[in-house]
Amino acid sequence: MTAPTGGTGIFFDGVTAARHAVTVTLEADALSIAAPDGAALARWPYAHVQRLPAAEHRLRLGLTDRGASARLAIPDQAFGAAVEERLGVPDAEIDKREQRRRHRVVEWTAAAVVALLFLGIVGMPSLAELLLPLMPASVEQTFGDTINQYRRAAFKGPGPFACGVNKGETEGQAAFLKLMGKLEVAAALPVKLHPVVVRDLYTINAFATAGGYVYLLYGLIDFAENPEELAAVLAHELGHVAHRDSMRSFLHEAGLSFIVSAVLGDVFGTSVFALSPVNEVLSARHTRTEEAAADHYATELLRKMGQDPHAVAIYFEQMLRRGSLGSTALLADHPTNQERLDAILATPPAEVTSGPVLTPEEWTALKQICAVPRGTGDVGGQGPARK
Amino acid sequence: MSVEVPAGAPMPGVAHGRFLGERKAYFRLLSRDALALVATLGLYRFWVANDVRRYLWSHTVIAGDELEYTGDPRELFVGFLVVIVILCPLFAVFTVLAKVAALTWAPALFGILNLSPILLIALLALLALYQARRYRLCHTVYRGLRFRLRGSAWVYALLTIGWFIVNLCTLGLTYPLARKYLERYKMRHTYYGDLRGDFQAPAGTLFRSGLTLWVIVLGPALAIFAFSGTSTDAEASWALRAAAVWLAVAGLAVYPAFHANALRWRIAGIRFGTLAMQAPFRTLDLYKAYLRFFALMVPFAILVFAVSWVVQHRVVPMLPEDLPRGLELLRVILTVLAYFVILTVVTVAYQATVRLALWRLVVDRLTLTGVEALNDAKAQPGWSPLHEGRIGGALTIGGF
Numbered sequence: 009m010t011a012p013t014g015g016t017g018i019f020f021d022g023v024t025a026a027r028h029a030v031t032v033t034l035e036a037d038a039l040s041i042a043a044p045d046g047a048a049l050a051r052w053p054y055a056h057v058q059r060l061p062a063a064e065h066r067l068r069l070g071l072t073d074r075g076a077s078a079r080l081a082i083p084d085q086a087f088g089a090a091v092e093e094r095l096g097v098p099d100a101e102i103d104k105r106e107q108r109r110r111h112r113v114v115e116w117t118a119a120a121v122v123a124l125l126f127l128g129i130v131g132m133p134s135l136a137e138l139l140l141p142l143m144p145a146s147v148e149q150t151f152g153d154t155i156n157q158y159r160r161a162a163f164k165g166p167g168p169f170a171c172g173v174n175k176g177e178t179e180g181q182a183a184f185l186k187l188m189g190k191l192e193v194a195a196a197l198p199v200k201l202h203p204v205v206v207r208d209l210y211t212i213n214a215f216a217t218a219g220g221y222v223y224l225l226y227g228l229i230d231f232a233e234n235p236e237e238l239a240a241v242l243a244h245e246l247g248h249v250a251h252r253d254s255m256r257s258f259l260h261e262a263g264l265s266f267i268v269s270a271v272l273g274d275v276f277g278t279s280v281f282a283l284s285p286v287n288e289v290l291s292a293r294h295t296r297t298e299e300a301a302a303d304h305y306a307t308e309l310l311r312k313m314g315q316d317p318h319a320v321a322i323y324f325e326q327m328l329r330r331g332s333l334g335s336t337a338l339l340a341d342h343p344t345n346q347e348r349l350d351a352i353l354a355t356p357p358a359e360v361t362s363g364p365v366l367t368p369e370e371w372t373a374l375k376q377i378c379a380v381p382r383g384t385g386d387v388g389g390q391g392p393a394r395k
Numbered sequence: 396m397s398v399e400v401p402a403g404a405p406m407p408g409v410a411h412g413r414f415l416g417e418r419k420a421y422f423r424l425l426s427r428d429a430l431a432l433v434a435t436l437g438l439y440r441f442w443v444a445n446d447v448r449r450y451l452w453s454h455t456v457i458a459g460d461e462l463e464y465t466g467d468p469r470e471l472f473v474g475f476l477v478v479i480v481i482l483c484p485l486f487a488v489f490t491v492l493a494k495v496a497a498l499t500w501a502p503a504l505f506g507i508l509n510l511s512p513i514l515l516i517a518l519l520a521l522l523a524l525y526q527a528r529r530y531r532l533c534h535t536v537y538r539g540l541r542f543r544l545r546g547s548a549w550v551y552a553l554l555t556i557g558w559f560i561v562n563l564c565t566l567g568l569t570y571p572l573a574r575k576y577l578e579r580y581k582m583r584h585t586y587y588g589d590l591r592g593d594f595q596a597p598a599g600t601l602f603r604s605g606l607t608l609w610v611i612v613l614g615p616a617l618a619i620f621a622f623s624g625t626s627t628d629a630e631a632s633w634a635l636r637a638a639a640v641w642l643a644v645a646g647l648a649v650y651p652a653f654h655a656n657a658l659r660w661r662i663a664g665i666r667f668g669t670l671a672m673q674a675p676f677r678t679l680d681l682y683k684a685y686l687r688f689f690a691l692m693v694p695f696a697i698l699v700f701a702v703s704w705v706v707q708h709r710v711v712p713m714l715p716e717d718l719p720r721g722l723e724l725l726r727v728i729l730t731v732l733a734y735f736v737i738l739t740v741v742t743v744a745y746q747a748t749v750r751l752a753l754w755r756l757v758v759d760r761l762t763l764t765g766v767e768a769l770n771d772a773k774a775q776p777g778w779s780p781l782h783e784g785r786i787g788g789a790l791t792i793g794g795f
Contacts (some may be wrong), residue, residue: 018460025588025772027460027538061453062461063415074465077774079539081460110431117435125728218407241542 013377015087017041019049022078032082034094039069041080044264050078054095067091106356133295136259139251142156145199148255152219156202159223163207171205171226171378177378180377183370187239190365194313195246203242205377216245226378235366235374237326243309247302253294300351307355314362321352410458412674412761414754416450421751424450425743432739441468441475447746452535455758458766466534471611480681482519489515521552523580532585540774546584554580566613571601578661588772596664604656612645650687652678662757668768683693686753691744701739 019028067088082088163169172181174187188203199220210228307317428443445468452464525548532542558573575598582594602632616638623634
């Protein structure tokens with residue numbers, strides 16, 4: 009039995025919604041579509057005809073030109089098979105071509121995702137680096153002032169946020185300011201420092217934010233064995249101030265949120281950034297590079313002050329040894345490892361040329377800056393070192 | 396082969412819909428795409444949406460003829476890139492500025508300024524919703540003619556926001572009225588060829604069918620509120636919590652019924668000239684679809700919790716505290732991948748259960764009257780669909 013070369017179809021001309029019952033003839037190079045009375049309606053060259061998606065055993069045809077909406081349905085299955093045969097491209101071939109195209113899409117998008125990740129990891133830090141000098145110092149100062157307000161407002165007590173303001177604490181405050189003064193003079197930073205001892209008796213930590221704010225939590229003073237250790241940690245924090253690390257992480261985070269939105273295809277990332285509380289954004293953990301740079305800064309500063317430049321490393325080492333009871337906040341914020349200690353110890357040693365940074369009396373006074381008698385710690389704060 | 400209406404015969408006034416799709420084939424298509432979706436962190440969603448629409452449309456036979464979806468995923472992808480290139484940086488700048496403004500000038504306004512980007516997103520989402528409908532309609536071909544959506548996405552977005560506020564003030568009692576006017580805006584700007592649509596469902600019908608549900612959900616909650624007004628603080632906080640739990644549980648339980656009511660009402664309101672339609676599917680059938688979805692989701696949720704527990708309590712403690720950079724990066728990538736796997740599984744399960752069931756229910760029970768109105772429809776001269784609604788279409792494809 010030979011394949012039929014003619015049959016019936018239902019034709020939509022793309023101009024009206026009317027259904028036309030038509031006769032379809034398979035010519036040498038085209039489908040010709042005619043009304044029952046023989047009037048020619050359309051002639052579709054095979055090369056421009058495509059099969060349209062439809063349920064099984066239903067054949068629908070259209071033109072490859074996307075703008076054209078004329079359609080031809082072939083209800084008879086035997087004739088439909090003949091038409092498909094004449095169209096030449098078997099379904100399997102079309103599927104394979106489509107499959108290849110899909111694979112290319114997946115490959116390219118996967119590559120794009122990798123590129124975006126790369127941009128997030130490498131590109132964003134450098135972009136932040138680029139933008140940092142453009143941020144005026146006044147903006148940074150206002151940032152710092154506002155964060156300071158938030159910090160103070162968030163403090164639950166007991167007692168005022170800052171130590172050294174109550175009766176019996178003033179001598180400690182004088183000692184603290186003397187220590188900070190020595191550091192500030194040696195550092196000669198472009199911003200004025202606003203150092204404060206925070207009435208947090210247990211958390212062993214210190215941090216610096218935009219605008220020269222340096223926060224020393226009392227837990228750290230309590231933990232330190234001598235003023236030189238304290239000076240070393242504070243010198244490290246001044247490194248963050250000098251390098252404007254707070255501002256850098258703010259810019260960095262803004263950039264990252266952009267990347268996240270790009271990947272997720274909405275503004276989700278940006279919204280997460282927008283919703284995160286100020287403190288989180290502005291005192292975000294510093295990167296390894298920033299920590300290393302602050303370490304280096306601290307060694308140089310201590311050297312300038314005639315102190316032991318390796319004091320930072322020694323203090324961290326002690327923390328690791330003594331603090332093995334659990335990770336302290338200082339360690340959580342300043343991930344310490346052998347690599348970092350080695351880097352500090354690799355700087356050239358220097359003769360200790362100046363005397364102790366504080367007299368023994370001043371050191372004792374500093375220990376009393378939050379008016380806590382030694383040994384008792386039942387005054388408040390946030391409980392044992394937070395994780 | 397069956398074509399209900401004999402070719403060329405004058406069309407009788409009544410016609411029906413029929414869905415020829417099969418769950419197995421549909422699920423095969425979805426699960427194949429799901430893999431690609433995870434591998435591309437969701438960027439493949441335009442192709443998935445295209446596959447899903449092509450399948451659903453082409454297996455839908457209305458009055459003997461198929462619907463056809465002619466959209467091109469590449470167009471939507473390009474639209475998406477345009478959005479990223481133009482909108483995202485603008486947005487990032489806007490967000491940073493809002494934050495800086497809040498920090499420097501008005502700490503007291505921090506909350507509001509901080510929320511402003513979110514409000515902007517909500518507005519954009521509304522605009523995109525209308526644009527996406529535009530794209531879908533102008534890429535739907537039926538009997539050789541295209542649909543078209545005119546009208547302004549801005550007007551629709553502002554109407555939606557206005558009605559949202561009104562609904563909020565009336566605790567949802569004005570919802571049927573809001574729905575009616577919003578549907579009317581959409582339908583009066585919808586064209587099949589040159590045949591203009593309309594929407595004629597009375598709000599009262601939806602109000603009556605929804606009132607019982609409203610009472611079930613809000614009644615006890617309001618009663619608890621009233622009670623808590625006259626009691627001590629401790630009792631009041633307990634009552635508030637109870638009211639919130641009731642709202643969540645009852646809301647979830649009656650949602651399918653509400654969904655079914657609203658959908659039947661909306662379909663019954665659609666007009667194209669004298670053409671009208673009905674899809675009186677049973678609410679119970681939609682409940683079954685939702686139950687199937689939950690039956691899939693419960694074990695999946697248990698699995699997710701189990702895996703995350705094991706990771707948190709067994710795997711993480713084994714890792715050294717100070718991870719090398721490479722491993723830390725790997726951890727981030729794995730977390731992101733896990734996020735996309737979860738998202739993909741939930742989406743695929745929803746598509747394969749609720750979406751497919753709903754489509755089948757509506758199409759199989761669809762009855763059209765006055766079909767002869769379609770015979771007069773003509774293509775709109777000088778109009779090309781090829782550039783409409785691309786960007787909005789790209790934005791709202793998240794859940795395809």
